[in-house]
Amino acid sequence: MTKEVENNNSIATATAITLGTAATGQLSTASDVDYFKVTANSVGALSVVFDVPTDISYASYFKLGLYDSAGTLLSSFSTGEDKTYSVGVPSVGTYYLGVSAVSTSY
16 A cells, blocks of 8 residues: 655655555645556556545545646546546556545646
8 A cells, every 4th residue: 555645735746656556645634635646557547446534425525636747637526425436548658646625726
């Protein structure tokens, strides 16, 4: 399991994770954004299993954003419950997952 390494509040300081390995993190404030870096070795779907400390389907507490290596937002999700998200990755390379509170803009 990979544990986030602070300061990971930007793509430049993202915590590296390995595909297929669990990672943990904690938002320190309502405005905190944590970034994780993953390398896709092939084109296809990238799945993220997101396990949250709440389980409320009608309220979105967390926001996830998937970015390419240029920092372009490819997809975003909001949730208050455990979910698996899948998004297509158009090329081999490095991608970034940003996690924040829903009230945070990134």
